[in-house]
Amino acid sequence: MRSAIGIDIGGTKVAGLRVAEDGSVLERRERPTPADDVPATVETVAGLAAELAEGGGEAVGVGAAGMVEFAAGTLRYAPNLAWREVPLRDLVSERTGLPCVVDNDANVAAWAEYRFGAARGFRHVLLITVGTGIGGGIVADGALFRGAHGFAAEIGHIIVEPDGPPCGCGNRGCWEQVASGRALDRLARAEVERDPSGRIAALAAGDEVSGRHVSEAAREGDPAAVAAFATVGRRLGEGIAGLVNVLDPEVVVVGGGVAEEGAVLLDPARAAFVEAVEAPEHRPEVPIVPAALGNDAGAIGAAALALGLPA
Numbered sequence: 001m002r003s004a005i006g007i008d009i010g011g012t013k014v015a016g017l018r019v020a021e022d023g024s025v026l027e028r029r030e031r032p033t034p035a036d037d038v039p040a041t042v043e044t045v046a047g048l049a050a051e052l053a054e055g056g057g058e059a060v061g062v063g064a065a066g067m068v069e070f071a072a073g074t075l076r077y078a079p080n081l082a083w084r085e086v087p088l089r090d091l092v093s094e095r096t097g098l099p100c101v102v103d104n105d106a107n108v109a110a111w112a113e114y115r116f117g118a119a120r121g122f123r124h125v126l127l128i129t130v131g132t133g134i135g136g137g138i139v140a141d142g143a144l145f146r147g148a149h150g151f152a153a154e155i156g157h158i159i160v161e162p163d164g165p166p167c168g169c170g171n172r173g174c175w176e177q178v179a180s181g182r183a184l185d186r187l188a189r190a191e192v193e194r195d196p197s198g199r200i201a202a203l204a205a206g207d208e209v210s211g212r213h214v215s216e217a218a219r220e221g222d223p224a225a226v227a228a229f230a231t232v233g234r235r236l237g238e239g240i241a242g243l244v245n246v247l248d249p250e251v252v253v254v255g256g257g258v259a260e261e262g263a264v265l266l267d268p269a270r271a272a273f274v275e276a277v278e279a280p281e282h283r284p285e286v287p288i289v290p291a292a293l294g295n296d297a298g299a300i301g302a303a304a305l306a307l308g309l310p311a
Contacts, residue, residue: 001020001021001022002020002021002058002307003018003019003020003021003026003056003057003058003303003307004018004019004021004057004058004059004060004061004303004304004306004307005017005018005019005049005052005053005057005059005060005061005096005098005303005306006018006019006060006061006062006063006108006298006299006300006301006302006303006304006306007045007048007049007060007061007062007063007092007299007302008062008063008105008108008295008298008299008302009033009041009045009062009063009064009065009105010033010065010105011033011035011065011081011132012032012033012035013030013031013032013033014030014031014032014033014041014044014045014048015028015029015030015295015296015298015299016028016029016030016031016048016049016051016052016299017052017296017299017300017303018052018053018055018056018057018303019299019300019303019304021304021307022116023112023115023116023300023304025296025300026055026056027052027055029048029051029052030048031044031047031048032044035081035082036082037082038082038083038084038086041083042086042088042091042092043095045062045088045092046091046092046095046096047095049062049092049095049096049098050095050096053096053098057098058098058099058307059098059099059100059101059306059307059308060092060093060096060098060099060100060101060306061100061101061102061103061108061299061301061302061303061304061305061306061307062088062089062092062100062101062102062103062302063102063103063104063105063106063107063108063109063298063299063301063302064078064083064088064102064103064104064105065078065079065081065104065105065106065135066078066079066081066083066104067104067150067151067154068102068103068104068107068150068151069149069150069151070101070102070103070146070150071150072087072089073087073088073089073090073100073101073102074086074087074088074089074102075088075102076151079133079157079167079168079169079170088102089101089102099306100306101302101305101306103144103146103150103302103305104135104137104146104150104153105129105135105298106127106129106135106136106137106153107137107144107146107153107301108137108297108298108299108301108302108304108305109127109129109135109137109255109291109293109297109298109301110125110127110136110137110138110139110144110153110253110301111137111139111144111301111304111305112293112296112297112298112300112301112304113125113127113253113255113291113292113293113297113301114139114142115301115304116292116293116300116304117253117291117292117293117297118251118253118289118290118291118292118293119139119251119253122139122249122250122251123139123141123142123250124139124140124141124247124248124249124250124251125137125138125139125249125250125251125252125253126138126240126243126244126247126249126251126252126253127139127252127253127254127255127291128155128236128240128243128252128253128254128255128256128259129254129255129256129259130179130180130181130236130254130255130256130257130258130259130265131180131181131256131257131258131259132180132181132182132257133156133168133176133180133181133182134155134156134175134176134179134180134239134256135153135154135155135156135256136153136154136155136156136243137153138152138153138247138249140247155175155239155243156174156175156176156180157169157171157174157175157176158174158175158239158242159171159172159173159174159175160173160174160175160178160235160238160239161173161177161178164177164178165177165178165182165186175235175239178232178235179232179235179236179239180232180256180258181211181257181258182211183211183231183232183235184210184211184214184215184228184229184232184258185209185210185211187211187214187228187231187232188200188204188209188210188211188213188214188228189209191214191224191225191228192204192209195224198222198224199217199220199222199224199225200213200214200217200222200224200225203216203217211258214228214229215258215261218261218264219261226264229261229264229265229268230264230268232258232265233264233265233266233267233268233269233272234268234269234271234272235272236254236265236268236269236272237268237269237270237271237272237273237275237276237288238272238273238276240252240269240273240277240288241272241273241275241276241277241278242276244273244277244286245277245278249286250284250286251286251287251289252286252287252288252289253289253290253291254266254269254288254289254290254291255290255291255293255294255297256291259290259291260290260294262290266288266290269288270288273286273288
């Protein structure tokens with residue numbers, strides 16, 4: 001069976017998989033991401049791909065956060081990393097001796113969920129990744145939609161609060177600032193200031209308070225933590241409604257680290273979506289479902305693109 005190497009570049013780690021054409025994972029490795037050192041990160045990506053290719057694999061696919069010009073294989077800009085105008089496809093191909101494709105990390109995750117995961121059987125799919133920030137991928141009539149320059153679906157950077165929190169992209173009040181892990185971080189800090197004897201503060205135990213402590217407290221049923229997730233979930237659902245009004249997908253798949261908390265986030269998102277979407281009683285139901293492939297989605301989708309599966 002044919003196989004390819006899929007690489008997913010994250011802010012803290014580079015994950016590499018050797019993936020068969022049916023989506024099954026044959027081998028996996030990972031390395032820390034030297035996020036502030038572009039040449040070192042490129043070497044990490046290429047070296048990991050070369051190691052995996054020793055076991056087989058006819059091509060390399062890379063998913064990277066930011067604005068990727070797919071046709072050129074160039075990462076033009078990443079809002080939260082030091083990447084600027086990096087010809088990543090050519091650099092990896094030269095290092096490995098294998099053909100390479102590079103795409104946005106959420107695009108490749110969307111392709112994986114469409115081919116092998118939660119969106120299998122649908123032709124029109126919106127994927128939303130909710131982690132530290134928000135990413136998006138669109139499958140339109142069975143093909144990835146990248147737009148004129150490859151920059152489509154940067155949905156986390158739609159401004160929803162013009163005077164809101166500053167964003168890594170340079171604007172203020174982007175959607176990802178109110179409906180992702182960053183929002184949970186701020187809500188956690190505010191809750192600890194309000195109630196320094198509460199469960200979130202106890203879990204932080206003097207460390208810097210973050211969304212991780214909200215997640216842990218919510219799993220324990222702490223009312224303040226559940227309320228924080230409800231706030232973020234509501235803003236997430238409102239944003240999904242706007243995107244559904246524009247794109248008219250058959251299904252919305254929600255993945256990413258924050259989304260892995262499940263119903264505590266997705267239930268308020270679904271309720272807010274129904275309240276905010278245009279004419280819900282006159283349109284087919286658009287289910288909002290959790291992603292199926294977890295942290296492997298990006299690398300699996302990148303490998304699938306590299307194998308030349310329909311894109």
